[in-house]
Amino acid sequence: MTNQAPPLVGYDVFTADRALTEAVERHVAPRVRDEALAELSALGRACGSAQVQEWGAQANGNPPVLRTHDRYGHRVDEVDFHPAWHRLLGKGVSARLTQAWVRPGGHVRRAAGFLMWTQAEAGTCCPLSMTHAAVPALRADPALAGEWVPRLTSEVYDRELRPARLKAGALFGMGMTEKQGGSDxxxxxxxxxxxxxxxxxxxxxxxxxxxxxxxxxxxVLAQAPGGLTCFLVPRVLEDGTRNVFLLQRLKDKLGNRSNASAEVEFDGTWARRVGEEGRGVRTIIEMVAATRLDCVLGSAGLMRQAVAQAVHHCAHREAFGGKLVDKPLMRNVLADLAIESEAATTLALRLAAAWDDGSEQERALLRLAVPAAKFWVTKRCPPVVVEAAECLGGNGYVEESGLPRLVRESPLNSIWEGAGNVQALDVLRALRREPQALDAYLREVGRARGADHRLDAAIKNLLTELADLEGVEARARRLVERIALVFQGALLVRYAPPAVADAFCASRLGGDGGAAFGTLPHTLDLASVVERARPVP
Structure with missing residues (x-):
């Protein structure tokens, strides 16, 4: 067998990702930096191992099965998962992917881990994300937080259904949307x-x-006498009996096959109020913001894995007298994909750092930047993954390559936790109601002014657009896209190698690029960009 790329396996997913390692080094405080890097490298080796990759394939290839009744006709409402799912979920919990709130630099460290774990099998990231994001909502009720938060931030995965007081670790889910309302x-x-x-x-x-x-x-959200209110629904009651939680069916989804998403009926289901009556959206909004950042991280992870596979393949595959990676046209495609991936990673980790900072200015920045990033990064994911699959030719269309699984997964994060229009409207809401959010954003991107003339021009044009918000809803997507691109450009100009920042500003901000990938200006240092993205095992 000749001219076939070896499997991309047995490598450290963390240290092979220079954009990610540099972001962690940049945003984690020196006193915990060495510990964080060592911990993430260990997780990176697990993500790149043959064992974890096999678990991911097994979990994805054996979707969960709903069991509504036992053999005697009793209602049980359980979901059976393949053993690989439990191994992956247990590994994710033990890797501290639900502990961001309780340790120094926790959000950046978790963000890096979550981005990597998405590359192992994205399905298990859903319960990890929900559990992580439930913490700030529960803190609206100190008694509930005291009962649940220690279990949600545990390193123990306990899959048995029993009262929370008997468990060393617990996971959370969420139910907001209904048939008639959807995002409303x-x-x-x-x-x-x-x-x-x-x-x-x-x-x-x-x-x-x-x-x-x-x-x-x-x-979950429900209509109490005082209006829409947030509630905690336990799966098992204190006396050990099952709460009324009727699973009607599991969704048959395009991707995310290893994870169960269900339709559920409540019929006198016991629940505990979280926060005040009538303030359910305000109570749960912190959870939504956290899960939206996870959508950005998840898309960044999918892009990174797709680009890593494409560059790895092209570095080994020969055609037309040489390595594919050395062919000018293929190099242009790979560089273009690598730039998109690095921009997504850099932005996502910057937002995680804002959560760690916690200052009022950083919190204001998040109110504008999270929905903008969620809008843009998640929308860039599908075209990046599809183009990366094409780099493998027909091999990329075959299930064994792993690229079809990434392709099916790629639209998910744009749809979940509020689709594109919802994110655009949330950005408009922040612009209209919270002037401090725009101030924080402009201060952040302003730190890069003067470093690149194309970025300076983009900032100027954005300010012109922001000065006129009359009838803005019809052009909201265009505006939010520019907000995200300028933010990415500002970060890359400050932190990325000159070749990466130059290529991004030329193509994404300066108009010197086409609609398809592989249309970067040929005068750029594309070889350096591709080499930086190469996952050397």
């Missing part, structure tokens, strides 16, 4: 009836999408 959660019809017990309610209704239905608890 204020149209929810699930009713919450107060019970005699303080803070307890009985829920009746349905959820059209319930994430991770085998979790220990769920944050």
């Amino acid at each position: 959660v204020r149209a929810n019809t699930t009713a919450a009836r107060p019970l005699a017990e303080d803070g307890a309610y009985a829920l009746t209704g349905h959820k059209w999408f319930c994430s991770a239905p085998m979790s220990d608890g769920f944050l």
Whole structure:
């Protein structure tokens, strides 16, 4: 057998990703930097191992199965997963992918780990994301936080359904959308009836999408007497009996096949109020913001894996008298893909660092930048992954290559947690209601002014667009796209090698590039860009 690329296996996914390692070194405080780098390298070696890659393929190839009843006809409402799913999920929990809130530099460290774990098997990232994101919402109720947060931030994966007080670790899911409302959660019809017990309610209704239905608890929205309210629904009650949590069916999804997404019915289901009645959206909004950042990280991870596979293949494959990676046209394609991947990673880790910082200015920046990044990065993921698959030719269309799994996964993050229009409208809402958010954004991108004339021109043009918000909704996507691109350009000019920043500013901001990948200016140092993206095992 000749002229075939070897499998990309047995390597450190973290240290092979220069953009990611540099971002961690940049954003993690010196006192914990060595510890963070060592921890992430260990996870990177696991992600690149033959064992974990095999688990990912097994979990994806054996989707979960719904069991509504046992052999005697009793309602059980359980989901059976392949053993590889449990191994992956246990590894993700033990790798501290739900611990961002409770340790120094936790958000950057977790973001890097989450970005890598997406490359192993993205399906398990859903329960990890929900569990991580539930923490700030639960903190609206100190008693609930005291009961649940230690279990949600545990390093123990306990898959058994039993009362939370008996578990060393727990996972959370979420149910917000309903048939008639979708993203318009204020149209929810699930009713919450107060019970005699303080803070307890009985829920009746349905959820059209319930994430991770085998979790220990769920944050859901329902209409209480005082309006739309956030509730915690435990899967198992304190006395050990199952809560009424009727799984109607599992969604048959395009991708994300290893993960279960369910339709669930509530019929007198016991729930505990989280926060005040009528303030459900405000209570759960921090959870939504955290899961949206995970969508950015997940898309960045998928792009990175796709680019790594493409560059690896082209570095070994020969055609027309030489290595594909050395052919000028293929090099242009690979460089273009690598730039998109690095821009996504750099932006995602910068937002994670803002969460670690926690200052009012950084929190204001997140209110604008998270929906903008979620809009743009997740939309760039599908074309990047598809083009990367094409770099492998017909091999990229074959399941064994792993690229078809990435292709099917690639649209997911743009749809979940609010599709593109929802993100664009959230950016407009921040611009109109929170002037400090725009101030924080302009201050951030302003740090790069004067370093590249194309970036300076893009900032100037963006300011012109922002000065006129009359009738802005019809052009909101264009505006949000520019906000994200300018942010990425500013970060790359400050932190990336000159070859990467130059290529990004020329093609994404300066108009010197086409609509397809592989249309970068030929005068750029594309060889350096491709070599930087190469995952050397």
